[in-house]
Structures are given as structure tokens and as C-alpha cells.
Amino acid sequence: DVKVTQSSRYLVKRTGEKVFLECVQDMDHENMFWYRQDPGLGLRLIYFSYDVKMKEKGDIPEGYSVSREKKERFSLILESASTNQTSMYLCASSKGTRTSYNELFFGPGTRLTVL
């Protein structure tokens, strides 16, 4: 059974804190992604990675960074959390064939609240 796991289901942080969201997949997928989901805005891509040590900006990278030191692990970092980063964060992975037929497998999500 394929699995994408995220380190926390719920997280509460204070403004200005550095926040780490961890994601691990066990499917040997090359591609990994971080999205955020907000009501009325759908799923928006923050960052993605096609390989270890590689990262590319998505649609809304401001205020975020990522790290991909190992193939199975993709971390999202909020350098200085702000209240507008309160959201549901979703990690996903897919095969690395670089075609348009890449089904995404999502983790359960982390509900982050920044006070």
C-alpha cells in the first residue's frame, strides 16, 4: 500500500517562529510537491522537487523554503511564520517519468495555525 506521511496532523505556532513540516514517501518516487489548501482558493503549489537536492518554485513560494536531502523526504520550511500562513499543508509525490500522466499521491495534510 503506497504511503505519503506527514510528521504532524495539527500544529500551532507563534508569529516569527521557524516551522518545519516533514514529508516522507515510501514509493521510491522521484517527484515531490508541497501544496497549501485554503477555502475558496483550492490547491496552490508552493515548491516541488524532481530529484534529490533539486527544488523549483511553484506558484506561491514567498515565505517558504524546502529541503530534499534524501529521495524519500521533502521538508517545507517557514522561515518566520506569519498569520497568513495559517492553512492546510499537503505533501504529494509522483513517479519521475516527466510526462503529463503523473498521478499525485497525497499525504493526510498538516493543519497549521499561526497565532
Next chain:
Amino acid sequence: DQQVKQNSPSLSVQEGRISILNCDYTNSMFDYFLWYKKYPAEGPTFLISISSIKDKNEDGRFTVFLNKSAKHLSLHIVPSQPGDSAVYFCAASHNYGGSQGNLIFGKGTKLSVKP
């Protein structure tokens, strides 16, 4: 600019009847379309997909129709069940450029199936 649009934020249907969820897109280069289903506090899960070379794909109670000339696709659920109540995301991808394989999501439609 939104490339994938789901213009109905919500839809309410009686159990046993047909649910029709609509999606429009603007990028004629999209060649693969997917529907994801999301329950609260869970990550989205893949439901059904269709390639641009087809106009219909069916999987049990779920059928996706693609009208390329109108840049429109729809998801039909027949018969609808209370367990189908969820947010449905339409997604599209293309096989060119640096972001090939990345999915672009609509904002979602919340389906409520009433017993």
C-alpha cells in the same frame, strides 16, 4: 490567471440521483485531466482521469466526459451516495516545458449528498 476553473463552489444532490460536477480550462495544451476527492482532514485521493485523446472514461459509478472544443469536462456520479459527500478537485496537466507533469488544480466543488 486561473487555468482550471470550477465555477460552482458547492452542489447539493439527493441520494440516488445524479451528481454532475463541472470544470472548464483555458490552456489548450492540457492533455490529461484528473478528478480528486477530498474528505475533511484528509489528503486528496485520486478518483478518475481522462486523456485528451478520449471523450469519455467510466469507472463504476463515476464517468468523466471531455469536450475539447468547449474546453470543458464534467464528472458524473450515478447513483450518488451520502459517502460521496466531499470536495472534488478538477486538475489538468500538459507534457511540455519545465513544469511538465505538474498538476494545476481548480478551486474545488463541495458536494453534499442528502439521504
